[in-house]
Amino acid sequence: MTKRETYEARTEAFLLPLMEENHFELVDVEYVKEGSSWYLRAYIDKEGGINIGDCEAVSRRLSDWLDKEDFIDDSYILEVSSPGLGRPLKKEKDFIRSMGKNVEVRLFKAIDRQKEFEGALTAYDKDTVTIQTEEGRTVTFDRPNIALIRLAFDF
Numbered sequence: 001m002t003k004r005e006t007y008e009a010r011t012e013a014f015l016l017p018l019m020e021e022n023h024f025e026l027v028d029v030e031y032v033k034e035g036s037s038w039y040l041r042a043y044i045d046k047e048g049g050i051n052i053g054d055c056e057a058v059s060r061r062l063s064d065w066l067d068k069e070d071f072i073d074d075s076y077i078l079e080v081s082s083p084g085l086g087r088p089l090k091k092e093k094d095f096i097r098s099m100g101k102n103v104e105v106r107l108f109k110a111i112d113r114q115k116e117f118e119g120a121l122t123a124y125d126k127d128t129v130t131i132q133t134e135e136g137r138t139v140t141f142d143r144p145n146i147a148l149i150r151l152a153f154d155f
Contacts, residue, residue, distance in 0.1 A: 007031045007040065007072055014065050015042060018058065024050070027083040028090055031076070038076035040066075043083040050082040089149045095124045102152040103131060107145050117141075118152050 001009070012029045019026045027043040044050055044058055059080040066078065089095055089103065098121050105117045117139055119131035129149060130140040 003073070004031045010069075010071060011040065011042065011062070011066075015044075015058070015062065018061060019044065022046075022054070022057075024054065024058070027087060027094075031072075038074045039079060040072065040076050041079045041081070043081060043087065045083055055080045055082070085153065086150055089151075095121070095129075098151060102154075104148075104150055104152045105129065105131060105141060105146060106148040107141065108147045109145055111139075111141075111145075 008029045008031050011031075012026065015026050015029065018024075023046060025045045027045050028041075029043075030039075030041050032039050032041070042058065042062060044054065046054065059078065062080060063078055066072065087094075089098055100120055100122075102118060103121045105119075107115045107117075109115075117131060117133065119133040119137075119139065121129070122132050122138070123130040123140075127143055128140050129143060129146060130138060132138050
């Protein structure tokens with residue numbers, strides 16, 4: 001397990017009981033470097049949406065625990081927030097919740113000179129994701145080729 005994966009896993013293990021206690025959902029935990037700074041981010045949600053007070057309460061508890069455990073070697077910035085509308089589908093529950101809904105798929109490598117697709121999510125497994133486009137075309141993508149998959153926005 002990499003350092004990043006270890007930090008994310010330990011943080012997630014601490015947060016899961018806290019999420020249950022507050023009837024929140026832990027959407028994701030990520031430890032990433034952006035520019036010269038490291039970020040430890042926890043994305044949380046709940047029915048009806050997360051508010052700033054919810055984020056603050058979780059952030060305080062998480063920050064206290066991180067200070068006590070002190071297992072992250074680098075300096076980092078802690079962020080607790082809502083995943084927002086553009087959140088990527090990563091976990092099984094994200095795909096289950098999104099079945100039949102329109103998703104946007106961005107690829108690392110083009111298929112027939114196209115890197116962006118949109119359509120209804122019709123199937124997925126550990127290796128592939130399948131959508132049906134508005135034109136009725138069924139397209140299956142290999143997961144390693146997917147750079148981003150998220151719910152599509154209708155504005």
